[in-house]
Amino acid sequence: MTTSQAEVLRDASGGDNRPWQVAVLLLRDFSAYRQDFQTITGGARARFEASDWLGAQTAARARIQLYSQFRAGCLQRISPLVSAFSLEDWATTRRYFDVLTQGLPDRELAQTGYNTIFRKLVGRQHLSHEQAFVRQAMIEQAPLEPFETFQFDPAQDLSSLVEMILLSFPFDIPFARLEDDIKTITALMTENIQALKSVKSISAVMLRSVFYRNKGAYLIGRLCLDNRLLPLAFALNNEAGLGVSVDSVLWNEKDLSRIFSFTRAYFMVNVNRPSAVVQFLNGLMPAKKPSELYSSLGYYKHGKTTFYAELSQHLGQSKDLFVKAEGIEGLVMLVFTLASHQIVFKVIRDRFPPSKKVTPAAVKQAYHLVKTHDRVGRMADTHEFLELRLPASRFDEDVLQTLLTEASHSVSLIGDDLVLHHVYVERLMTPLNLYLKTCSDFERDLVIDDYGLAIKQLAAANIFPGDMLPKNFGVTRHGRVIFYDYDEICYLTDVQFRALPINNHENASMGQEPWFEVGEFDVFPEEFEHFLLAKGPLLSSFAEKHGELFTAVYWQSVQNQLRAQTVLDVFPYRLNRRLSAGATLS
Numbered sequence: 001m002t003t004s005q006a007e008v009l010r011d012a013s014g015g016d017n018r019p020w021q022v023a024v025l026l027l028r029d030f031s032a033y034r035q036d037f038q039t040i041t042g043g044a045r046a047r048f049e050a051s052d053w054l055g056a057q058t059a060a061r062a063r064i065q066l067y068s069q070f071r072a073g074c075l076q077r078i079s080p081l082v083s084a085f086s087l088e089d090w091a092t093t094r095r096y097f098d099v100l101t102q103g104l105p106d107r108e109l110a111q112t113g114y115n116t117i118f119r120k121l122v123g124r125q126h127l128s129h130e131q132a133f134v135r136q137a138m139i140e141q142a143p144l145e146p147f148e149t150f151q152f153d154p155a156q157d158l159s160s161l162v163e164m165i166l167l168s169f170p171f172d173i174p175f176a177r178l179e180d181d182i183k184t185i186t187a188l189m190t191e192n193i194q195a196l197k198s199v200k201s202i203s204a205v206m207l208r209s210v211f212y213r214n215k216g217a218y219l220i221g222r223l224c225l226d227n228r229l230l231p232l233a234f235a236l237n238n239e240a241g242l243g244v245s246v247d248s249v250l251w252n253e254k255d256l257s258r259i260f261s262f263t264r265a266y267f268m269v270n271v272n273r274p275s276a277v278v279q280f281l282n283g284l285m286p287a288k289k290p291s292e293l294y295s296s297l298g299y300y301k302h303g304k305t306t307f308y309a310e311l312s313q314h315l316g317q318s319k320d321l322f323v324k325a326e327g328i329e330g331l332v333m334l335v336f337t338l339a340s341h342q343i344v345f346k347v348i349r350d351r352f353p354p355s356k357k358v359t360p361a362a363v364k365q366a367y368h369l370v371k372t373h374d375r376v377g378r379m380a381d382t383h384e385f386l387e388l389r390l391p392a393s394r395f396d397e398d399v400l401q402t403l404l405t406e407a408s409h410s411v412s413l414i415g416d417d418l419v420l421h422h423v424y425v426e427r428l429m430t431p432l433n434l435y436l437k438t439c440s441d442f443e444r445d446l447v448i449d450d451y452g453l454a455i456k457q458l459a460a461a462n463i464f465p466g467d468m469l470p471k472n473f474g475v476t477r478h479g480r481v482i483f484y485d486y487d488e489i490c491y492l493t494d495v496q497f498r499a500l501p502i503n504n505h506e507n508a509s510m511g512q513e514p515w516f517e518v519g520e521f522d523v524f525p526e527e528f529e530h531f532l533l534a535k536g537p538l539l540s541s542f543a544e545k546h547g548e549l550f551t552a553v554y555w556q557s558v559q560n561q562l563r564a565q566t567v568l569d570v571f572p573y574r575l576n577r578r579l580s581a582g583a584t585l586s
Contacts, residue, residue: 018081019089023096025077030113033070034106037063041298044212044268049173051240053215053567057374060265064372067301074117082121090122090131105273112302124387144276152204159186161202166234166246169210169219176243184579185249193251195225204232207277212268214374215569216247218259222284223251231256231284235573248577254478257285259572262381262427263482265374266298274299295381304383307425314341315394323396327431328471331356332363332487334407336399337428346424347407358487366486367424376461376570378454380484382426389417429474429482436470436538443479448538450481452546458483459558460568464492468532493562496522497555525552
């Protein structure tokens with residue numbers, strides 16, 4: 001026991017010990033939450049080895065719900081104790097909690113848990129570093145310990161190194177074709193990594209923790225070629241009845257960044273010290289913010305805490321204004337951006353036009369669906385904030401007035417701050433309709449193909465976007481097409497896909513209303529061809545690659561697979577990077 005811990009215990013033993021009780025209860029509940037989190041995460045390996053893909057989906061949803069359960073249970077137990085608490089009592093509670101969590105490997109997560117309870121009970125207006133852990137996200141983190149990694153000393157050759165890496169991870173099922181995989185990986189890397197042709201020393205450091213998600217397992221580390229460091233990732237799959245095989249090997253930041261994208265579901269990965277793993281991953285992907293990496297590991301609440309710290313720091317170091325986001329203005333959301341930080345803010349409008357058959361509650365439910373569903377690399381993860389305060393002086397005047405007049409239920413001007421009572425924040429992307437106007441012919445061909453793939457992969461995840469116009473999709477810095485307009489989203493299996501009836505009624509086409517009966521959930525894919533893209537080269541290119549999207553038969557076939565509980569393959573890297581497809585770098 002440290003001196004400070006002994007002093008706190010001595011203080012708590014006399015007088016009003018309610019702050020001590022609250023600190024102990026809060027830490028106990030947080031520890032129980034973390035245990036449940038680790039238990040679900042710890043089952044990922046067994047699910048992977050058993051090819052239990054439905055179980056993996058169920059576990060992912062259950063784990064996301066754990067934090068809400070922790071919050072509700074803790075509030076119920078603590079509320080009676082703090083009903084008469086002063087801010088001084090909370091300052092004492094914070095001091096006790098700070099000492100109780102000293103030495104914990106996940107201390108930063110515990111502090112975020114404390115902040116959650118404090119904000120709910122006291123309110124954000126009293127959130128200060130005296131009563132809570134406002135600056136905790138900026139603490140310098142320690143690097144990984146040797147026992148948290150596999151250290152592979154210089155090997156004789158690349159083939160030997162790859163073999164040592166793959167055999168170091170203790171799966172209970174064998175590799176299906178280890179020798180063939182090693183030969184393919186070695187040949188592919190030797191052909192495409194110029195430094196390997198003259199390297200004198202080859203070594204590697206790999207995280208011991210395996211990253212599981214969907215049908216895949218990922219071994220993550222870095223490759224050292226003399227003095228040059230490269231990211232290194234092996235993507236594994238389990239071919240039921242055959243065993244583990246390597247589906248892809250990746251060695252550049254761009255490919256690794258795609259795996260850890262904000263558009264993907266959270267990993268199942270057991271780590272003892274999250275901060276150290278985030279620091280290691282950040283070294284492999286410097287363009288990734290720590291908040292994104294925390295979220296990718298499943299710590300989305302601490303990712304949100306870290307995001308707020310990053311935003312606050314950036315506001316103190318920048319001068320640009322919050323301005324209207326580029327693109328066609330939405331009918332449900334007002335969207336503004338801080339371009340220098342590459343983020344957008346979405347606020348629900350007070351009123352929707354009659355053409356929009358949704359309510360604010362339905363919009364919130366749609367965002368919750370996206371949060372808890374597998375995003376398959378095609379939907380953006382968001383941070384949902386309540387009572388977010390931003391300096392009003394940093395807003396473009398037109399944006400400020402529009403927010404105050406058209407989103408008055410969600411926005412207020414209080415003192416020098418614009419208070420966003422409810423807002424969604426996500427990564428900035430270029431609207432697809434604008435991207436298509438400025439990109440090269442080569443980029444246009446790629447993105448049109450990816451647009452169709454995005455729709456197909458959303459369908460494979462049981463998601464129907466509703467409005468699939470290009471304006472509702474964005475393009476990331478890696479050229480990937482992402483859906484980001486969720487107000488009409490629904491499960492694909494809830495939709496009735498129909499072929500257009502043959503018109504045998506004379507003059508029926510003269511009326512504005514359809515001559516046949518249309519149900520609330522009826523969709524006619526043949527109509528997509530007439531409104532997704534204007535007639536011309538873009539539509540022709542799209543139809544050539546993805547013309548089946550214009551048929552009811554295609555959508556019905558996907559529904560049949562979903563109803564048969566078939567989990568379809570969606571890979572977080574380009575298909576030409578798969579070993580089975582003769583991986584290339586093109």
